[in-house]
Amino acid sequence: VTPSYSYFTSAHDVKVHHKPRLIRHVHYSESSSDEEKEGVAAPVLDCSQPQYTDRPDIPLPDITYITKYNLEQLKLKEKESGPWSQLTKDEKLALYRLNFQKTYAEMRQRSNEWKTVLGVVLWFVGLTGLFYWWGLAYVYQPVPHTFSEDWVAMQTQRMLDLRINPISGFSSHWDYEKKQWKK
Amino acid sequence: MSGALAKPVMRGMLAKRLRFHLIAAFSLAIGIAATFKFAVAEPRKRAYAEFYKKYDAAKEFEAMREAGVFVSARPTGK
Numbered sequence: 001v002t003p004s005y006s007y008f009t010s011a012h013d014v015k016v017h018h019k020p021r022l023i024r025h026v027h028y029s030e031s032s033s034d035e036e037k038e039g040v041a042a043p044v045l046d047c048s049q050p051q052y053t054d055r056p057d058i059p060l061p062d063i064t065y066i067t068k069y070n071l072e073q074l075k076l077k078e079k080e081s082g083p084w085s086q087l088t089k090d091e092k093l094a095l096y097r098l099n100f101q102k103t104y105a106e107m108r109q110r111s112n113e114w115k116t117v118l119g120v121v122l123w124f125v126g127l128t129g130l131f132y133w134w135g136l137a138y139v140y141q142p143v144p145h146t147f148s149e150d151w152v153a154m155q156t157q158r159m160l161d162l163r164i165n166p167i168s169g170f171s172s173h174w175d176y177e178k179k180q181w182k183k
Numbered sequence: 184m185s186g187a188l189a190k191p192v193m194r195g196m197l198a199k200r201l202r203f204h205l206i207a208a209f210s211l212a213i214g215i216a217a218t219f220k221f222a223v224a225e226p227r228k229r230a231y232a233e234f235y236k237k238y239d240a241a242k243e244f245e246a247m248r249e250a251g252v253f254v255s256a257r258p259t260g261k
Contacts, residue, residue, distance in 0.1 A: 161250035163243065167234045168227065176246070 054102045064099040073098060 050062030069077060073094075079087065080095055087095070096103075145151060164170045175182045248256045 158252070161247060161252045163247060168230050 052101070054100075054107050056104060056107055065101045066098045069098075 052061045052063050052065050055061075066073065076091060076094055076098070079091065084092075146155070160171055160174050166172055173182050174180075244256075247253065249258050251258050
């Protein structure tokens with residue numbers, strides 16, 4: 001007889017259907033062929049299975065944090081099916097920690113990561129500065145002659161003669177009577 | 184049970200947030216618009232009005248002509 005929830009089973013489980021319902025296998029791919037092929041000890045994450053996440057906007061993740069219970073945890077789970085008033089405070093906390101990895105307070109805890117991020121960002125800005133200097137030194141040609149002081153002076157005088165933006169712009173800062181910039 | 188926690192807020196969270204943010208949004212919008220009007224728009228209108236009160240177009244034209252910026256109206260070359 002195959003168990004009714006294929007969700008919670010693997011090929012291994014089919015043989016032993018008298019196992020307590022409490023055991024659910026970790027949702028990693030458990031086919032031994034994967035491990036043989038890759039020669040890796042770490043389990044392969046099966047993203048088609050529900051995952052556990054610590055997120056403040058997901059109060060109840062899709063699965064509990066601990067799915068494979070050891071003997072101690074199994075006993076605790078059995079005690080949980082009885083009256084809860086008989087649970088000690090530590091047992092209640094242990095049950096909580098079976099279901100959740102972090103509390104909300106722990107989730108929201110701030111870290112010093114921003115310093116690292118800022119440091120690396122600034123380092124890259126510095127690197128960009130190096131590239132920029134190199135461009136200035138070896139790539140850019142001299143600016144056109146129209147940027148020389150004499151030319152700019154002639155240009156400024158012409159702009160004033162043309163009354164460029166006389167109300168609140170360029171020429172508004174020139175005093176035409178005294179022939180100087182307004183203080 | 185040692186030291187029961189206070190009951191957390193269960194309802195009305197959206198309404199509370201909306202109330203705060205609606206008031207804030209409208210005040211900010213109106214405030215910024217008013218600031219712009221009185222710091223930028225009105226001074227600018229006044230500057231234009233002042234400028235054209237004492238503006239003599241003919242005089243300005245002669246001054247520009249003497250400076251030599253026109254092609255069809257060369258300086259009178261006295």
